[in-house]
Structures are given as structure tokens and as C-alpha cells.
Amino acid sequence: MLAVAAFAGLANPGPARAASPAERTRTVEYFPGPGAEPRQVTVPVAAPAAGSAARGPLAPAGTGPQVRPLQHTGPVSGRLDLVVTGDGYTADEQDEFAADAEEKLDAVFGVEPYRSYRGLFNIWLVNAVSRVSGVSGDPTADDVKDTALGSSFFCDGLERLLCVDTDAVTRYAALAPDADIVFVVAHSAKYGGAGYSATDLPPAAPFHGVATMSSGNERSYLIGAHELGHSIGGLADEYQYPGYGAYPYAEEPAAANLTLHRDPDRAKWHRWAGVQDPTGSVVGTYEGGGYYETGIHRPTGTSLMRSLESTEFNVVGREAMIDGFYADADALTSSVPTGRPVRANRPITVRLAPLTGLADLRLTWYVDGRRIPWAAGARSVTPHALGVRGHDHRVTATVTDRTTALRDPAARDRAANSLTWAVR
Ligand SMILES: [Zn+2]
Structure with missing residues (x-):
């Protein structure tokens, strides 16, 4: 989208409409430069560029589907589906x-x-x-191009803020x-990009967020x-603005990576207190975060949620991300439907998401809630082989993730997933 107000003074405002006094605004996250701290800015919600409102997705002539x-690891119901689309690319x-x-x-x-949890994603181009x-x-603010998604640097006058027509993005996604x-x-x-959270997307958008980024940087x-x-992780920004002063709220913030408490043992990440972190600091409570300078604390000196100078999440962020992956995706799937009874002599086959590194998946089988130790890890079993005789029995496959990156028992519980079949 074009930020109308910012372009109003230019000789060639491009395909824009006049700003109305009741212009709606939306908050986007802005990245002033590689290695800089991001910040939130409010930009006007512009109407889709002239012509694009009526323009549906344009079929690429003779370029295939x-x-x-790009990566298909499982059913959309059991995976995080990441859609990538391009703008400013011709047929x-x-x-x-x-x-x-x-x-x-x-x-x-x-x-x-x-990296470790890529196998929980499907990726669609x-x-x-x-x-x-x-x-x-x-290269310059007055260079206006008619592109499929209306991407534009200099959004609201900020050179590195790369806005997009979110209605068009919704149609393509x-x-x-x-998605x-x-x-x-x-x-x-x-260099440029922007982040739109769900609250700032069109009401019809079914996805959690949109990130824009330039291709060549x-x-x-x-x-x-x-x-x-x-x-995905519901993480808060860990940066602060000079002059923003003290955190004004009395309640503990919902995000996993901010706390009111100064004592690390009282922080919600107390299980990580004192750990040497991949971001380079020791996990504790560091004052400043969530845009405020005092009265609020983050887990580490820096991290990817504070500055893009850091290329790592801290362990608190990692834990929240993995918890978020499992909120939308399951490591255990099966092509054998659980909705109808299975025969005792037919195999039940399950698939584990192809996770690596930090992940540590364990597969266990149960009959009527009783663990069958010898079947641990088997990807295909028959109820009969598990000892099922007669009617009215249930076979359950359970996967747990014993990753050391999850320390919160509730998050470990949420990472587990079971499928149960009735045997006829
Ligand atoms: Zn942010």
C-alpha cells in the first residue's frame, strides 16, 4: 500500500487517493537498518492502489502452477503452513x-x-x-511501480519501511x-521490511501475521x-525507547519474555535463571523492554527480539517458539483415521515429523492405557501384535518431545500428542 499522507507533497503521488480526515491507521514494525533496533510506527491504512481492488490474482502465463x-511434511491440519509470495517479479x-x-x-x-523444528512446517510458494x-x-521515494502486492519502501516517509497492500496479500495467500x-x-x-501482526490485518485474513523483506539484502x-x-511465539519486543520511562501497568505482561519482577527466581523464566544463553549473556532480569525503560525486565542483554544485531533468540524465546509450534502443529500424524474402528489384524501406521537438533521425539504405544514397552518407537503395528484380543479395546500412539529446550512442565505437556483408535 502507499502511505498517502507521506506522498501528498510529491510531484507524482502515484496511484493513491486523497487522505480523509477519518483515515484509519495501523501499527507496523519498522526496521531502520541491518543490526538496528526495530520500532513500532503508525501508518495510515491506504486504499488499495488504483486498479488493484478489481484485480484478482494474475495467472502467470506459461510458468507452471x-x-x-517447497516443503510438504504433513497434512495442513497438523502443520504450520508458511506461505511465501513475491512482489515486483514479472512473469x-x-x-x-x-x-x-x-x-x-x-x-x-x-x-x-x-532449524530443529523445520519439519513441523509446510512451505508454499x-x-x-x-x-x-x-x-x-x-531507488527513490518518487519511483512508483504497479506491482501485484503494492509493496513500497518509504512507507509513511520512512525509507526502510516496506509496506504492502494487505488485502492483495490476503487474496494471494x-x-x-x-496459510x-x-x-x-x-x-x-x-534493505527493508515490515511486520504486521494479526490485529493489524484485514478482518478476513486467516493468518497470524505478515512479514515483508527485501530479496537482495x-x-x-x-x-x-x-x-x-x-x-508464533507470542513474544514481546525486548527493546525500549529513550524517554518512554517506566512501565505503566501493574499486571504481569502476558508475553513469555517480559516480567515485572527484578528477582530472576520470581521471573516466569525462573527455570532458566543463571543459564549461559546463546545470545551471549547469562539469563537473569535485564531492565528495559516492551518499549519501556524501567520497571520491566527481559531475560538477556540482547536477543533477536531486541535488536537484529543479534541473530539468536534467547532460551526463553526458544521455549516460547517451540510451545507455539506445537500449538499449531503435531509431530504425530497418521493416515489411518481415528474416527472409525480398525481391524485387529490390519497395521496402524504413524508418521513422526522429521525434526532434528534440539528436538527429541519418543513414540510410545498403549493398549487400553497400558504401555507396551517393546513397541516403543515402532512406526507400524497391528492391534493383534500388541496383544489385543476380542472387542472394545483401544490402541493409542503417543509422541513426546524430551527436548532440553522446554523446561516448563505445561509446555512439555502441550508438546505431547496422542492418537487413539478403537479396535472392532
Ligand atoms: Zn517486534
Whole structure:
């Protein structure tokens, strides 16, 4: 989208409408530069650029399917579905989009805990074909281009703020079988991006968040990695603004990574207190966070949620992310439906998500709630082999994740998943 107010003074305001006094606004997260602390800014909600309101997704002529799975690890009901779409790529540049998208994704999924838990994601590439190559605001503010998703640097006058027409993004994302999170990769070598949380998206948007990032800048993937911290982990920003002063609320914040308590043993992350953290500091309580300078504490000196100078989540952030993965995805799936009885002599086959690194999945089988030790880890069993005789028995497969990255017992419980079949 174009920020109308910011462009009003320019000779060529581009495809924009006049700002009304009752202009709605939305808050987006802005990244002033590689390695800089992000900040929240309020921008006007502009109408879709002229022509784009009536413009549906444009089919790419002769370039193959408009949606393709880059990674398909399981059913959409049991996976986090990440949709990546490009802007400022013409029909002839869709291969370039795919290559750019894969490069961004590999960078994001190089960061823990995305790296270990990549197997809980399906990733869909959606081709959005633009009439011209490149996006608005590159190289200069007055450079306006008519692209499929209306991406624009200089959003609200801020050069690095890369806004997008969220209505158009919603239409394109709907082409994928499911969309929990959307990345927009804008065809540009310039540094920039933005983060939109669910509360700032169109009401019809079914996904948790949208992150925009430029294709050609090698640090822009950190924008995506940070934004997923909000949308998947429910993490708060750990940065603060000079002059913002004391945290004004008496209640403990909901996010896992902020606390009112100064004593680390009273912080919600007390189980991690004193641990040497991947971000380089020892987990404790560090004053400042959630935009305020005092009266509020974060777990580590820095982290990916504080500054993009850090390329790691702290252990508190990692735990919240893994908890968030399991809120939307299951490590255990089966093509044998649980809704109807199975025969005692037919195999029940299950699949475990292909997790690595930090993850430590254990599969256990039960008959009528009684554990069958010898069957641990078996991907395919028959009820008969498990000892089921006669009618009215139940077979259960349970997967748990014994990762050391989860210390909260409630989060460990949420990471477990079971499937139960009645045997006829
Ligand atoms: Zn943020």
C-alpha cells in the first residue's frame, strides 16, 4: 500500500487517493537498518492502489502452477503452513522469485529453534506476477511501480519501511491450501521490511501475521525471523525507547519474555535463571523492554527480539517458539483415521515429523492405557501384535518431545500428542 499522507507533497503521488480526515491507521514494525533496533510506527491504512481492488490474482502465463509446495511434511491440519509470495517479479522472473524465496527461507530456518523444528512446517510458494520488475520506492521515494502486492519502501516517509497492500496479500495467500503465516519477498536489493501482526490485518485474513523483506539484502531474513517470534511465539519486543520511562501497568505482561519482577527466581523464566544463553549473556532480569525503560525486565542483554544485531533468540524465546509450534502443529500424524474402528489384524501406521537438533521425539504405544514397552518407537503395528484380543479395546500412539529446550512442565505437556483408535 502507499502511505498517502507521506506522498501528498510529491510531484507524482502515484496511484493513491486523497487522505480523509477519518483515515484509519495501523501499527507496523519498522526496521531502520541491518543490526538496528526495530520500532513500532503508525501508518495510515491506504486504499488499495488504483486498479488493484478489481484485480484478482494474475495467472502467470506459461510458468507452471501458481502454487507449489517447497516443503510438504504433513497434512495442513497438523502443520504450520508458511506461505511465501513475491512482489515486483514479472512473469519471466518467477524462477528468480523461487530462488530468492528459498534463500530467505534457508536463512530463517538456519536460526534455532526454526532449524530443529523445520519439519513441523509446510512451505508454499505462491507466484504473484507483477507487470513491472522491482517495487515502489526503489531507488527513490518518487519511483512508483504497479506491482501485484503494492509493496513500497518509504512507507509513511520512512525509507526502510516496506509496506504492502494487505488485502492483495490476503487474496494471494488464499491460493495456498492453508496459510498460518505469510512472507512477502519484495524484488529489491535495498534493505527493508515490515511486520504486521494479526490485529493489524484485514478482518478476513486467516493468518497470524505478515512479514515483508527485501530479496537482495542478506540481512533482511532477520526481519522474518523476528516477526515469527511475535506471531508464533507470542513474544514481546525486548527493546525500549529513550524517554518512554517506566512501565505503566501493574499486571504481569502476558508475553513469555517480559516480567515485572527484578528477582530472576520470581521471573516466569525462573527455570532458566543463571543459564549461559546463546545470545551471549547469562539469563537473569535485564531492565528495559516492551518499549519501556524501567520497571520491566527481559531475560538477556540482547536477543533477536531486541535488536537484529543479534541473530539468536534467547532460551526463553526458544521455549516460547517451540510451545507455539506445537500449538499449531503435531509431530504425530497418521493416515489411518481415528474416527472409525480398525481391524485387529490390519497395521496402524504413524508418521513422526522429521525434526532434528534440539528436538527429541519418543513414540510410545498403549493398549487400553497400558504401555507396551517393546513397541516403543515402532512406526507400524497391528492391534493383534500388541496383544489385543476380542472387542472394545483401544490402541493409542503417543509422541513426546524430551527436548532440553522446554523446561516448563505445561509446555512439555502441550508438546505431547496422542492418537487413539478403537479396535472392532
Ligand atoms: Zn517486534
